[in-house]
Amino acid sequence: MSDGLNQVDPGEGAPVFERVVLIGLGLIGSSLARALRVHNIARRIVAVDTSLDVCQAVDRLHLADETQSDAALAVRGADLVVLCVPLGAYEAIAQQIGPHLAPGAIVSDVGSVKEVATNVLVQNLPAHVQVVPGHPIAGTEHSGPEAGFAKLFEGRWCILTPPDGTDEAAVERVAEMWRRCGSMIERMDAPHHDKVLAITSHLPHLIAYTIVGTAADLAEDAKAEVIKFSASGFRDFTRIAASDPTMWRDVFLNNREATLEMLQRFTEDLTALQKAIRRGDGETLHRMFTRTRGIRRSIIDARQA
Amino acid sequence: MSDGLNQVDPGEGAPVFERVVLIGLGLIGSSLARALRVHNIARRIVAVDTSLDVCQAVDRLHLADETQSDAALAVRGADLVVLCVPLGAYEAIAQQIGPHLAPGAIVSDVGSVKEVATNVLVQNLPAHVQVVPGHPIAGTEHSGPEAGFAKLFEGRWCILTPPDGTDEAAVERVAEMWRRCGSMIERMDAPHHDKVLAITSHLPHLIAYTIVGTAADLAEDAKAEVIKFSASGFRDFTRIAASDPTMWRDVFLNNREATLEMLQRFTEDLTALQKAIRRGDGETLHRMFTRTRGIRRSIIDARQA
Numbered sequence: 001m002s003d004g005l006n007q008v009d010p011g012e013g014a015p016v017f018e019r020v021v022l023i024g025l026g027l028i029g030s031s032l033a034r035a036l037r038v039h040n041i042a043r044r045i046v047a048v049d050t051s052l053d054v055c056q057a058v059d060r061l062h063l064a065d066e067t068q069s070d071a072a073l074a075v076r077g078a079d080l081v082v083l084c085v086p087l088g089a090y091e092a093i094a095q096q097i098g099p100h101l102a103p104g105a106i107v108s109d110v111g112s113v114k115e116v117a118t119n120v121l122v123q124n125l126p127a128h129v130q131v132v133p134g135h136p137i138a139g140t141e142h143s144g145p146e147a148g149f150a151k152l153f154e155g156r157w158c159i160l161t162p163p164d165g166t167d168e169a170a171v172e173r174v175a176e177m178w179r180r181c182g183s184m185i186e187r188m189d190a191p192h193h194d195k196v197l198a199i200t201s202h203l204p205h206l207i208a209y210t211i212v213g214t215a216a217d218l219a220e221d222a223k224a225e226v227i228k229f230s231a232s233g234f235r236d237f238t239r240i241a242a243s244d245p246t247m248w249r250d251v252f253l254n255n256r257e258a259t260l261e262m263l264q265r266f267t268e269d270l271t272a273l274q275k276a277i278r279r280g281d282g283e284t285l286h287r288m289f290t291r292t293r294g295i296r297r298s299i300i301d302a303r304q305a
Numbered sequence: 306m307s308d309g310l311n312q313v314d315p316g317e318g319a320p321v322f323e324r325v326v327l328i329g330l331g332l333i334g335s336s337l338a339r340a341l342r343v344h345n346i347a348r349r350i351v352a353v354d355t356s357l358d359v360c361q362a363v364d365r366l367h368l369a370d371e372t373q374s375d376a377a378l379a380v381r382g383a384d385l386v387v388l389c390v391p392l393g394a395y396e397a398i399a400q401q402i403g404p405h406l407a408p409g410a411i412v413s414d415v416g417s418v419k420e421v422a423t424n425v426l427v428q429n430l431p432a433h434v435q436v437v438p439g440h441p442i443a444g445t446e447h448s449g450p451e452a453g454f455a456k457l458f459e460g461r462w463c464i465l466t467p468p469d470g471t472d473e474a475a476v477e478r479v480a481e482m483w484r485r486c487g488s489m490i491e492r493m494d495a496p497h498h499d500k501v502l503a504i505t506s507h508l509p510h511l512i513a514y515t516i517v518g519t520a521a522d523l524a525e526d527a528k529a530e531v532i533k534f535s536a537s538g539f540r541d542f543t544r545i546a547a548s549d550p551t552m553w554r555d556v557f558l559n560n561r562e563a564t565l566e567m568l569q570r571f572t573e574d575l576t577a578l579q580k581a582i583r584r585g586d587g588e589t590l591h592r593m594f595t596r597t598r599g600i601r602r603s604i605i606d607a608r609q610a
Contacts, residue, residue, distance in 0.1 A: 021576035038506070056603045200539040204539050213597055217570070225505075226504055269518050277561055293550070
């Protein structure tokens, strides 16, 4: 059952898929490639990337059994295709691979916005394909195939948002892939996913990008001091604000409403705190700074800290 | 030269101070107590705290040679007193200890706001005392004497803001204490410190408190999901927003103008991003998300990441 590479964990049974095609070998795609290998999830791993540099890195790092630049060629005979590219590239890829997908092939993804992703895939792929969108809640601020690692998904949630009517067996196979990667599975409908992620992920990133941008606009000498003394809070935001710009552009363009709604609530709360500072209202400040501790405690208890 | 405790590093020469009194044994005070001991900086360490629980913890953890609840008694014969309490407590403490301080005694602190701190100390202490305010740029989200550790200050900056006319020898002794704790020293005037920290520390904390507060206001089931999927960005904010509420209340009450000015700039930048999202202006989003990466790189290069 093994492909002969020494990283395979022999205790996990037969591969879940025969031919898995990963399109886009960035942080998430390359981490998934590594995890598929380590946990013997795919009999054959095919890497597709339009960047020659990435393809060369994939070969150098032995991340796949086969590296292709042409997605249409690569997906022939695949039982699973996973899009690991920014959302803006989905439509073109779906149109490109659609005619070459076998009946019953599963197409999944790892994108951070699920309603638009699901619609784009369903509308641009043939009806005989099973669409099982997914979102592993894992990542780092680093990008590219060198940044990936097999343990990225361990102990993390993976949310699946299959549209109504998706074959349950297909959903279960994708779920099994993520479970073998060490993830816990949650299933929800795509619009609900997008609302939850708007507050847990999209708004935090937007705010981090903003504050780091505010600092970037300071005069050079002030900026040098910000960098020097960043350990006092600022640096935690810079980590988040170093995430891939193209991916995040596409997140905000495609989860506009939910993000803007959460942003609206945030702005109201910020205005209230601003007012309390201006008025010297220590009681309100103390109350607001106290209730946030409980949330931290809950996250630690949920082992997501 | 040693006090006989086995943690002393014998290679660092004579103690810098004879009797150091630390007032407030929270995260910073207890870390400083540990570092003073490890690096043989003080011949005698005296801990003062109004909380009986804290005093008992100090004794249990052997953090000091002497534990006192009465600051006035404790500071007699001290050559250094360091206030490690929230800024709101400075005035009362200064009035309490002033009459008992020996001529030439140095009073320092570790507070995050320096203009108000300096003024309160200078105005409430006798003229024969040397005021050398300090701010170690170090911390964690944890509080209390158990949370401290001796290495907290290693590789971190400590900013000193002595007012005009302070005895240079006194400034140098305080600087030497922090250098022995592993810190690098920067000297600036207090108003400038407060402006720099408004962007590197105070605004980031304010924003983190706000977004975690926004989440805390969600309905219970939505909140449970935020906690579950917090690894997607949100949890980094909760760490900051778990910091001590009393300390942070006092920071905002005492660095009002600089914080509100930075908040104003932040709000303008956030509004611009909001507009770009609403209009679907991907080019602006991509440009804004790209320039922030350089700041992260600079922080890594400056070894403050």
